[in-house]
Amino acid sequence: MLRAGVDLGGTKIQVAIVDENDQILGTDRRPTPTTGTPDGVTDAIASSVKAAITAAGVDLAKVVGVGVGGPGQINVEAGTLSNAGNLPGWMITYPIVAELSKRLGGVPVFLGNDVQVGVNAEVALGAGREYDSLIGVFCGTGVGGGIVIDDELWIGRGAAGEIGHIQIMAKGGAPCGCGRFGCMEAYAGRAAMEEQARKWARKGRRTDLFKIMKKKEKPRLASGVWAKALKKNDKMAHKLIDRAVWALGSGIGSAVNLVDPEAIIIGGGLGIRLGQPFVDSIREAMIPHLIKPDTPPAVLLAELGDLGGALGAALLVKGIKVTDPALRTGAAAKKAATESAKKTAAKKTAAKKAAAKKAPATKAAAKKAPAKKAAAGTSAATKAPAKKTATKAPAKAAAAKKAPTPRSSAAKKAPAKKAPAKKASASKAAATKVTTSKAAAKKSS
Numbered sequence: 001m002l003r004a005g006v007d008l009g010g011t012k013i014q015v016a017i018v019d020e021n022d023q024i025l026g027t028d029r030r031p032t033p034t035t036g037t038p039d040g041v042t043d044a045i046a047s048s049v050k051a052a053i054t055a056a057g058v059d060l061a062k063v064v065g066v067g068v069g070g071p072g073q074i075n076v077e078a079g080t081l082s083n084a085g086n087l088p089g090w091m092i093t094y095p096i097v098a099e100l101s102k103r104l105g106g107v108p109v110f111l112g113n114d115v116q117v118g119v120n121a122e123v124a125l126g127a128g129r130e131y132d133s134l135i136g137v138f139c140g141t142g143v144g145g146g147i148v149i150d151d152e153l154w155i156g157r158g159a160a161g162e163i164g165h166i167q168i169m170a171k172g173g174a175p176c177g178c179g180r181f182g183c184m185e186a187y188a189g190r191a192a193m194e195e196q197a198r199k200w201a202r203k204g205r206r207t208d209l210f211k212i213m214k215k216k217e218k219p220r221l222a223s224g225v226w227a228k229a230l231k232k233n234d235k236m237a238h239k240l241i242d243r244a245v246w247a248l249g250s251g252i253g254s255a256v257n258l259v260d261p262e263a264i265i266i267g268g269g270l271g272i273r274l275g276q277p278f279v280d281s282i283r284e285a286m287i288p289h290l291i292k293p294d295t296p297p298a299v300l301l302a303e304l305g306d307l308g309g310a311l312g313a314a315l316l317v318k319g320i321k322v323t324d325p326a327l328r329t330g331a332a333a334k335k336a337a338t339e340s341a342k343k344t345a346a347k348k349t350a351a352k353k354a355a356a357k358k359a360p361a362t363k364a365a366a367k368k369a370p371a372k373k374a375a376a377g378t379s380a381a382t383k384a385p386a387k388k389t390a391t392k393a394p395a396k397a398a399a400a401k402k403a404p405t406p407r408s409s410a411a412k413k414a415p416a417k418k419a420p421a422k423k424a425s426a427s428k429a430a431a432t433k434v435t436t437s438k439a440a441a442k443k444s445s
């Protein structure tokens with residue numbers, strides 16, 4: 001049973017073909033058309049999916065579904081993507097599900113919000129799998145976010161997580177794509193940073209940013225261009241990245257004061273490209289904004305890299321989507337979300353009660369262990385989960401006690417590539433989670 005995941009961004013289309021264990025069999029990546037129509041973009045997506053299938057050495061007939069994480073407003077029931085300002089000609093409502101399915105021989109297509117699927121992927125398979133609460137901050141063309149509370153993506157009435165539009169400059173702020181001023185995205189989104197760089201360049205300020213862009217044959221200041229410019233010590237690039245870090249520190253700090261999550265995960269094209277040093281700088285910039293600076297959350301780099309969005313989109317097909325109730329509209333969504341929250345709460349209380357009976361040191365392990373154990377038992381691919389779980393568990397215990405100081409060691413930990421077995425166990429855990437939300441959704445419909 002193979003699935004395809006499509007990460008549809010303003011800059012690139014990334015496709016991954018995965019098997020039932022979320023192992024990647026083939027990928028394709030190409031620039032998103034910068035001109036044209038949604039039809040043209042959908043053609044490009046279809047070509048990319050076909051290329052990834054070829055790269056995987058499989059047949060389209062083996063693919064049971066295609067998940068798409070798209071930027072803009074998603075209507076899952078209608079299968080439409082609307083107001084995707086970073087895509088050409090997409091300020092309309094476009095039936096992407098039907099159109100893409102038509103281009104791929106009728107294979108079912110599932111739709112999700114790009115940032116939400118990225119966060120889901122990190123929660124199920126990546127840096128977030130050890131945490132119950134976190135905020136994902138994805139720095140790409142814009143700055144998107146996702147809030148996870150009690151292992152569930154919090155979507156509010158459908159639009160939660162717009163961390164990029166936290167206003168960090170009340171007066172004289174930079175113009176944001178949303179039409180307002182002083183939003184975090186106006187400083188830390190790649191589109192806004194490029195606009196500022198062009199403005200400065202027009203005024204005669206020196207930079208190699210555009211030279212590097214041309215040399216790399218990119219139509220825009222892609223993340224790799226910024227990384228290269230920083231490496232070459234380009235003054236303007238440093239200034240703009242410093243500004244972005246300052247904005248992110250301020251905005252994320254405000255979000256932490258509100259939500260008090262265990263972890264912050266920094267992802268997105270820019271976040272991943274600039275990597276750990278960028279994450280460390282953001283953490284440093286965040287601390288002064290915290291009401292409780294002595295207990296900051298762990299600030300982590302997204303682990304799944306450039307493929308996180310595509311992996312998350314592929315999860316949509318599996319039914320592993322914390323967003324499930326979220327993406328519905330109106331009363332059904334609210335009801336589903338409430339039901340799901342209730343179930344989670346009940347589950348947690350039961351888990352806590354069970355854990356209370358054990359020795360305090362193993363509390364955290366007890367909480368997460370069942371899913372992991374089950375996974376270990378089922379798969380021959382199990383190699384080192386026991387060791388890894390053991391080393392990760394203390395951090396989790398610390399988290400449970402809300403004593404984040406030791407977390408910084410976890411935060412600093414290099415985002416190692418995951419062993420396959422770990423992934424399997426993570427997805428199993430996610431699968432368990434989803435049952436709850438799915439059941440809730442069913443109940444409410």
Ligand SMILES: [Zn+2]
Pocket residue numbers: 164165176177178179180183185186
């Ligand atoms: Zn804004």
